Amino acid sequence: MELNVLGQDPVPAQGGCSAGSCGSTDTQVSQLPEHIRAKVQNHPCYSEEAHHYFARMHVAVAPACNIQCHYCNRKYDCANESRPGVVSEVLTPEQAVRKVKAVAAAIPQMSVLGIAGPGDPLANPQRTFDTFRMLSEQAPDIKLCVSTNGLNLPQSVEELAKHNIDHVTITINCVDPEVGAKIYPWIYWNNKRIRGKRAAKILIDQQQKGLEMLVERGILVKVNSVLIPGVNDEHLKEVSKIVKAKGAFLHNVMPLIAEAEHGTFYGVMGQRSPDADELQDLQDACAGDMNMMRHCRQCRADAVGLLGEDRGEEFTLDKIEAMDVDYEAAMVKRAAIHSAILEELEEKHEKKARLAAMSVPVIPSAAAGKHHRPVLMAVATSGGGVINQHFGHAREFLVYEASPAGVRFIGHRKVDQYCIGDDSCGEKESALAGSIRSLKGCEAVLCARIGFEPWSDLEQAGIQPNGEHAMEPIEEAVLAVYQEMIDAGKLDAVRTPMRSHG
Numbered sequence: 370m371e372l373n374v375l376g377q378d379p380v381p382a383q384g385g386c387s388a389g390s391c392g393s394t395d396t397q398v399s400q401l402p403e404h405i406r407a408k409v410q411n412h413p414c415y416s417e418e419a420h421h422y423f424a425r426m427h428v429a430v431a432p433a434c435n436i437q438c439h440y441c442n443r444k445y446d447c448a449n450e451s452r453p454g455v456v457s458e459v460l461t462p463e464q465a466v467r468k469v470k471a472v473a474a475a476i477p478q479m480s481v482l483g484i485a486g487p488g489d490p491l492a493n494p495q496r497t498f499d500t501f502r503m504l505s506e507q508a509p510d511i512k513l514c515v516s517t518n519g520l521n522l523p524q525s526v527e528e529l530a531k532h533n534i535d536h537v538t539i540t541i542n543c544v545d546p547e548v549g550a551k552i553y554p555w556i557y558w559n560n561k562r563i564r565g566k567r568a569a570k571i572l573i574d575q576q577q578k579g580l581e582m583l584v585e586r587g588i589l590v591k592v593n594s595v596l597i598p599g600v601n602d603e604h605l606k607e608v609s610k611i612v613k614a615k616g617a618f619l620h621n622v623m624p625l626i627a628e629a630e631h632g633t634f635y636g637v638m639g640q641r642s643p644d645a646d647e648l649q650d651l652q653d654a655c656a657g658d659m660n661m662m663r664h665c666r667q668c669r670a671d672a673v674g675l676l677g678e679d680r681g682e683e684f685t686l687d688k689i690e691a692m693d694v695d696y697e698a699a700m701v702k703r704a705a706i707h708s709a710i711l712e713e714l715e716e717k718h719e720k721k722a723r724l725a726a727m728s729v730p731v732i733p734s735a736a737a738g739k740h741h742r743p744v745l746m747a748v749a750t751s752g753g754g755v756i757n758q759h760f761g762h763a764r765e766f767l768v769y770e771a772s773p774a775g776v777r778f779i780g781h782r783k784v785d786q787y788c789i790g791d792d793s794c795g796e797k798e799s800a801l802a803g804s805i806r807s808l809k810g811c812e813a814v815l816c817a818r819i820g821f822e823p824w825s826d827l828e829q830a831g832i833q834p835n836g837e838h839a840m841e842p843i844e845e846a847v848l849a850v851y852q853e854m855i856d857a858g859k860l861d862a863v864r865t866p867m868r869s870h871g
């Protein structure tokens with residue numbers, strides 16, 4: 370059977386165009402200098418567009434950590450890059466390499482291998498760099514990526530460069546030791562435990578020095594920041610300015626997840642997490658200064674697959690042992706699939722550029738000088754940049770904002786999958802209610818199909834279900850629905866300025 374660009378069986382189109390012919394807004398990537406574009410165009414975290422097509426995987430080879438964060442409990446994965454409350458199985462470097470080759474052969478759109486825990490990768494230099502060294506020798510077509518708290522970064526830059534690691538994430542929650550002392554109770558530095566503001570200052574200095582050294586070497590740096598309401602929320606705007614000025618490529622502000630049952634300091638003390646609006650407001654406020662990542666899924670330290678999906682269960686050690694991997698053949702197939710995806714994206718960029726050159730308004734009424742309020746819409750997709758998922762099968766929805774200025778990606782909302790295709794789900798009703806709650810603020814939900822029951826519940830909640838754009842590119846479908854809402858007179862004309870599109 371012929372595979373589509375995602376290496377999946379093709380899904381019959383229902384009146385739309387082929388997978389990936391258009392996708393999410395990402396004009397920035399197409400405008401980057403060639404050498405940077407080559408680094409980000411197939412990295413699912415560094416390009417919002419790429420995350421619809423390319424997959425990443427993590428290997429959990431780094432158990433130790435050299436600092437303590439108030440949002441972390443060492444029983445779980447490093448919360449600087451991962452969702453707290455998740456425990457990943459630690460692998461040896463040899464097991465990790467076997468796993469990467471097995472996954473890369475089975476999931477041809479896998480483009481990046483990251484080490485992000487379960488502790489801090491650079492606090493486990495031997496295990497981390499052994500893994501990178503073997504991979505660069507045995508799987509040279511895979512991009513290597515690492516995420517760190519930054520304490521050991523300056524002394525690791527040389528080694529990172531040696532292994533051709535082009536992408537480094539540093540978690541920077543503050544640039545002021547006063548703020549830092551409220552986030553980090555201690556660090557372990559030069560064989561001593563150091564506490565309070567002194568500890569925070571050392572950590573901040575190391576992070577900033579590491580950032581400068583990486584930028585100097587042309588390594589792309591993403592900065593992660595955990596948004597902790599009342600602790601660093603206002604302060605993160607300054608963090609964003611400073612890291613941008615020093616050359617960071619991307620800023621990823623992630624919401625604090627603090628649950629008492631995780632046993633973290635913040636969880637136990639009742640520190641609250643930000644809601645979706647607070648997160649978006651801060652991302653918008655920072656966006657004036659730099660590119661913001663809004664599609665982070667706070668993955669596990671052993672995550673496998675497209676962002677938002679986790680196929681780790683298919684690649685447990687016993688299953689990998691039983692797999693017969695011909696990596697040379699897999700590389701050939703992967704190269705063909707990757708270039709097919711990139712060709713499609715290139716066509717999409719060219720089409721967008723042509724329309725922009727013709728000054729065609731995205732919404733015709735905008736040309737007539739009419740203003741309409743922006744609308745949030747949720748989309749069910751399993752990848753490929755198209756609307757291709759059944760409402761009841763979605764574990765998350767992507768949220769887009771449509772306005773006369775166009776469509777922009779806002780973020781994602783996780784939901785409990787309420788329909789598993791049979792009658793075994795006794796929790797169906799409450800899970801559906803949970804899904805509807807998580808779509809708060811959205812006025813429409815676009816999916817490939819939807820049943821009668823959720824349809825009427827969504828309508829009652831003021832969210833219009835729409836299954837008419839199945840297999841269509843997301844952005845085009847969102848714009849079409851927005852236009853339909855305008856035509857139906859559902860959007861009041863407003864004279865207030867639009868929210869800025871940073």
Ligand code: CLF
Pocket residue numbers: 413414425426427450451481482483484485514515516536538591621664665666667668676
């Ligand atoms: Fe992994 Fe991180 Fe590399 Fe991506 S994840 S090490 S940069 S390959 Fe991505 Fe996952 Fe968010 Fe991380 S969605 S948690 S940002």
Ligand code: SF4
Pocket residue numbers: 434435436437438440441442443446447448449487488489518
């Ligand atoms: Fe936990 Fe990661 Fe912080 Fe270490 S750096 S304490 S593993 S969240």
